[in-house]
Amino acid sequence: MGPFGPFIFKLNVSLNPQSSPFSHTTHxxxxxxxxxxxxxIVQPPHQNPNKTxxxxxxxxxxxxxxxxxxxxxxxxEAAAERRKRKRRxxxxxxLSALRHQQQQQPRPSPSPAPQNPNAPKLPEPVSALxxxxxxxxxxxxxxxxxxxxxxxxxxxxxxxYSNCRPxxxxxxxxxxxxxxxxxxxxxxxxxxxxxxxxxAANVVTHNLLLTVYxxxxxxxxxxxxYKQLINDAPFNPSxxxxxxxxxxxVDNQQVDKALEIKDEMETKGFKPDPTIYSYLMLGQxxxxxxxxxxxxxxxxxxxxxxxxxxxxxxxxxxxxGYFLKGMEAEAMExxxxxxxxxxxxxxxAVAYNYILEALxxxxxxxxxxxxxxxxxxxxxxxxxxxxxxxxxxxxxxGYCAEKRFSDAIEVFNSMGEKRCSPDTLSxxxxxxxLCSNDKLAxxxxxxxxxGDKKVSPDEYTFVTLMDTxxxxxxxxxxxxxxxxxxxxxxxxxxxxxxRLVEGLVKVxxxxxxxxxxxxxxxxxxxxxDAYKFIMNAxxxxxxxxxxxxxxxxxxxxxxxxxSEEVEEFVREGLRKEGREDEVTNLKLDIEQEKAExxxxxxxEAERAKASARAAVASLLxxxxxxxxGNENNDAEEKSSEASEDAAGITTSNNDAGLxxxxxxxxxxxxxxxx
Numbered sequence: 121m122g123p124f125g126p127f128i129f130k131l132n133v134s135l136n137p138q139s140s141p142f143s144h145t146t147h148x149x150x151x152x153x154x155x156x157x158x159x160x161i162v163q164p165p166h167q168n169p170n171k172t173x174x175x176x177x178x179x180x181x182x183x184x185x186x187x188x189x190x191x192x193x194x195x196x197e198a199a200a201e202r203r204k205r206k207r208r209x210x211x212x213x214x215l216s217a218l219r220h221q222q223q224q225q226p227r228p229s230p231s232p233a234p235q236n237p238n239a240p241k242l243p244e245p246v247s248a249l250x251x252x253x254x255x256x257x258x259x260x261x262x263x264x265x266x267x268x269x270x271x272x273x274x275x276x277x278x279x280x281y282s283n284c285r286p287x288x289x290x291x292x293x294x295x296x297x298x299x300x301x302x303x304x305x306x307x308x309x310x311x312x313x314x315x316x317x318x319x320a321a322n323v324v325t326h327n328l329l330l331t332v333y334x335x336x337x338x339x340x341x342x343x344x345x346y347k348q349l350i351n352d353a354p355f356n357p358s359x360x361x362x363x364x365x366x367x368x369x370v371d372n373q374q375v376d377k378a379l380e381i382k383d384e385m386e387t388k389g390f391k392p393d394p395t396i397y398s399y400l401m402l403g404q405x406x407x408x409x410x411x412x413x414x415x416x417x418x419x420x421x422x423x424x425x426x427x428x429x430x431x432x433x434x435x436x437x438x439x440x441g442y443f444l445k446g447m448e449a450e451a452m453e454x455x456x457x458x459x460x461x462x463x464x465x466x467x468x469a470v471a472y473n474y475i476l477e478a479l480x481x482x483x484x485x486x487x488x489x490x491x492x493x494x495x496x497x498x499x500x501x502x503x504x505x506x507x508x509x510x511x512x513x514x515x516x517x518g519y520c521a522e523k524r525f526s527d528a529i530e531v532f533n534s535m536g537e538k539r540c541s542p543d544t545l546s547x548x549x550x551x552x553x554l555c556s557n558d559k560l561a562x563x564x565x566x567x568x569x570x571g572d573k574k575v576s577p578d579e580y581t582f583v584t585l586m587d588t589x590x591x592x593x594x595x596x597x598x599x600x601x602x603x604x605x606x607x608x609x610x611x612x613x614x615x616x617x618x619r620l621v622e623g624l625v626k627v628x629x630x631x632x633x634x635x636x637x638x639x640x641x642x643x644x645x646x647x648x649d650a651y652k653f654i655m656n657a658x659x660x661x662x663x664x665x666x667x668x669x670x671x672x673x674x675x676x677x678x679x680x681x682x683s684e685e686v687e688e689f690v691r692e693g694l695r696k697e698g699r700e701d702e703v704t705n706l707k708l709d710i711e712q713e714k715a716e717x718x719x720x721x722x723x724e725a726e727r728a729k730a731s732a733r734a735a736v737a738s739l740l741x742x743x744x745x746x747x748x749g750n751e752n753n754d755a756e757e758k759s760s761e762a763s764e765d766a767a768g769i770t771t772s773n774n775d776a777g778l779x780x781x782x783x784x785x786x787x788x789x790x791x792x793x794x
Contacts, residue, residue, distance in 0.1 A: 240354050243322035244287050252284045260290055264297045267574055272297070273310055280317045288314075292324045302544065302578060304332050323349075323358050330361065334368025342368060343377075359393060366396050370403035378403060392423040394431040398474065401437035405444065413441030432458055432465040436474020443482040451478070459491070469495075469508040476511060480518040488518060499538055509540050513549060520553035528553070529562065542573065548580050555588040563588070579610050586616075590623040598623060599632060606639065614644050618653070625657045633657060634666065641673070646681070652689050659693040667693065668702060675710045 249257055256279055263272035272294050279286045291314050298307040311329065315321070326349045333342035346365055349357055362385045369378035382396060397420045404412030417438055420429060435458045442451035455475065458465050472495050479488035492515050499507040512535050519528035532550055535542055547570055554563040567585060570577055582605035589598035602620050605612055617640050624633040637654045640646075651670070658666045671690055674682040687703065694700050 240352055241318070241320035242354050243320045244289075246289070249287050249289055253287055253290075256284050256286055257290045257293070260286070261293060264293065269294070269297055269301065269303065269306070273306060276310065277313055280314065280319070286319075288319055288322050288325065291319060292322070292328065295325070295328050299328055299331060300543075301576065302335075304336055307332055321353075323353075323355055323361065326353065326357070327361055327364055330364050330368065334364070334372065337372055339369060339372050339374060339377075346381075356388075359390060362390065363393070363395055363399070367399045370399050370406075373403075373406075375400065375403035375407060386423075392420055394420060394429060394434050395470075398433045398437055401434060401441070402474075405437055405440040408444055410441040410444040413437060413444075417441075428464075430465055432467040432471035433474065435465070436471065436476075436478045439475060439478040440482070443478065448482075451482075452484075455479070455487075467506070469505050469511065472506055473508070473510045473514060476514050480514055480521075485518050485522060488515070496538060501539070507538050507540065509535070509543065509546065512540060512542075513546055516546075516550055517553075520550070520557075523557070525554060525557065525559055525562065529566075532566075542575065544570075544575055544578050544581070547575060547577070548584070551581060552584050555584050560585075560588050560592055577608070579605060579612055579616070582608075582610070583612070583616050583619075586620065590619075593627075595624055595627045595629060599629075599636070602636070606643075611643075614647070614650065617644060618650060621650075621654060621657075625653075630657050630661050630663070637670075648683055648685050651681075651686050655686075655690065655693065664694060664697055664699065668706060671703065672706060672710070675707065 256275075260272050260275055263269075263275065276286055276291060276294050291310070295307045295310055298304075298310070307328070311325070326345065329345050330342050333339070333345060342365065346357075346361075349361070362381065366378045366381055369375070369381065378400060382400060385396070386392065397416055401413045401416050404410075404416065417429075417434060420434065421427065435454055439451040439454055442448070442454065457463070459467070459475070472491070476488050476491055476495075479485070479491065492511065495506045495511060498504060512531060516528045516532050519525070519531065528550065532542065532546070547566060551563045551566055554560070554566070563585065567577065567581065570581075582601050586598045586601040586605075589595070589601065599620065602612065602616075617636070620636060621633045624630070624636070634654065634657075651674075655667050655670060658664070658670075667690060671682060674686075691700050691703055694702060
C-alpha cells in the first residue's frame with residue numbers, strides 16, 4: 121500500500137506526451153492545525169526531478185483524522201477516527217454555519233392588530249365558484265331556466281347550512297330571476313335569509329335591492345340603501361349603481377334628487393355617463409322642461425370636451441326637447457343627422473327606442489314605423505342588437521293610439537321572430553288598451569295565451585279584466601277573475617275588494633258578496649266603511665242574523681274592530697226590527713264565555729301542575745333515592761344488633777337503642793319523601 125497506508129486520495133490525472141513514463145508529483149492535504157486541514161506537498165523519496173511519467177498526478181486530496189496525521193495503517197482505525205470526527209461535528213457545528221443561520225433567521229414580525237368584529241365582511245371572489253359550489257350553482261341555474269324559481273330559492277336556502285354553501289353569485293342569480301318576474305317579497309325574504317346566515321353581499325346584491333325599492337316606489341328605502349352602500353360597504357358603487365338609482369328616481373318623479381346624485385357621482389371620480397344624462401333629459405322632458413333638456417345636453421358636451429356626443433342614447437330625448445319647444449324642423453334635422461347614411465354615432469337598441477318613442481308620441485308615427493323596420497333589418501345578434509322588447513312595446517302602444525288594434529296584436533304576436541319574449545308588463549299594456557276600447561274578447565284571448573308563453577299575470581291583469589267584466593255586465597266572470605287572483609296567491613288590496621263587493625251588490629248578488637267578505641276578512645285589514653257596506657247590503661235584504669254573525673266574529677277575533685261607529689250603525693239597523701238589545705246580549709254572552717274559558721283554562725293548568733307534581737313525587741324515591749330503602753334496612757339491622765349487644769347491661773339501654781334506631785329510620789324515610 122506504500123508509505124501512505126490505507127488513505128484514500130482523489131487524483132486528478134493528466135496525460136503529458138513529453139514526460140517520462142515513471143515520474144510523478146503528488147500534492148496532498150495532510151497537515152492538521154487547530155482542527156483544520158492545510159495543504160502540503162508530499163514528494164516520494166528517490167525521485168529524479170528530470171524524469172517525468174506520462175501519468176502526472178497534479179493534486180491529491182486526503183481527509184485525515186486530526187491525531188495522528190499520517191500514521192494510521194489499518195482500515196479499522198481510519199473508520200473509528202471518521203466516526204469520532206462525525207460525532208464531534210454533530211455536537212459542535214462550525215461557527216460559519218451558526219453565523220449563516222443567524223443571518224437567515226427572520227425577524228419576528230409584530231403581531232397583527234385585532235380586527236374589528238363589527239367590520240363588514242368582504243364578499244367572496246369569483247374563484248370561490250369552483251368544485252362542488254360550481255356544480256350547485258349550475259343546478260340552480262338549470263332550475264331558473266326551467267322557470268322553477270320556488271325550487272331554486274328553496275335549494276339555495278337548504279344549501280346555506282350544508283357542506284356545500286352557495287356563493288353570493290348563486291344567491292344573486294336567484295334574486296335576479298325573482299326580480300325579472302316581479303317577485304319582490306320572495307326576493308326580500310331570500311336576501312334577509314342569506315344576510316342572517318352571514319353571506320357577504322357584493323355590489324350586485326345592492327343593485328338588486330335598489331331596483332326592488334325603486335320599482336315599488338319606495339324611494340326613501342332606496343336612498344337609505346344607497347347611503348348604507350356608501351358608508352358601510354367595503355367596496356365602492358359601480359356605474360351601474362348610479363344608473364339604477366338615477367333612472368328609478370326619474371321614474372318616481374324625483375328629478376331634482378336625481379340631479380344631486382349625478383353631481384355626487386362625478387365628485388367621486390366617475391366619468392360623465394351619457395346614459396345617465398339621457399335618463400335626466402327624459403325626466404326633464406316628462407316635466408315639459410325643454411330648457412332643462414338643452415342644459416343637460418350642453419353640460420355633457422362640455423364635460424367630455426367635444427362638439428359631438430357620439431353615443432346616440434341622448435338624441436332621442438334631445439328630439440323630445442325640440443318637439444316640446446315647437447321646433448319640429450330642428451328635431452327632424454337631428455333625426456337625419458344621427459341616423460343618416462355614414463353617421464358616426466353609436467346606436468344601441470336603447471338609443472333607437474328613445475328616437476322611436478320621440479317620433480311615435482309627437483305625430484310622426486309613419487317615420488317611427490320606417491325606423492322600426494330598419495331596426496329589424498339591422499338586428500343581427502350577437503354582432504348587433506338593434507331591437508328589444510321595448511321596441512315592440514312602443515310600436516304596439518303607437519298602433520293602439522292610432523286605434524289600429526289588429527295591427528297592434530299582429531306586431532305583439534311577431535315578437536318571437538326576433539327572439540323577443542313578452543313579459544307581464546307587455547301583456548298588461550295591450551290588455552289595458554283593448555279593455556279601454558271595448559275589445560274584451562281580444563283581451564281575454566291574450567290573457568289565455570299567457571300560460572302558453574309561461575308568463576304569469578299579476579294583480580293589474582286580473583283587476584283590469586274584472587273591472588271590464590263589470591262594465592260589460594258579466595259579474596260572474598268578474599268574480600271568477602278575482603277568485604283566480606286569490607288562488608294564484610296574489611294579494612289584492614282593500615280597494616280592489618271593495619270594487620268587487622260593490623259590483624256584486626249592485627247586481628243583487630249579496631250572498632256571493634258575503635262569501636267573498638268571509639274569504640277576505642282573514643287576508644285584509646277591513647276598515648269601518650268595508651264593514652258598514654256589507655252590513656248595509658245584508659240589512660237591505662233582511663238578513664239581520666248574518667249581521668249579528670259578523671258582529672260575533674269581530675268581538676271574538678278582535679274587539680277593537682267593533683268600534684263605536686260600527687256598533688251604532690248595527691244598533692240603528694236592528695232598531696228598525698226591534699232587536700237592538702241583541703247586540704248587548706251578544707256582548708254579555710261573549711264576555712261570559714271568555715270568562716268561563718279563562719277559568720277553565722286556569723283549572724286545567726292547575727290540574728296539570730298537580731299531576732306533574734304527583735308524577736315527580738312518584739318518580740323521585742324510585743329513581744333518585746332508590747338506595748335509601750336499603751340504607752333504612754341497614755340502619756334498622758345495625759340498631760337491632762346494637763340493642764342485642766347492650767341487652768346484657770340494662771333493659772332501659774335496650775329501649776333507648778331501639779328508639780334511636782327508629783329515629784334514624786324515620787329520618788331516612790323523611791329524606792326519601794322530600
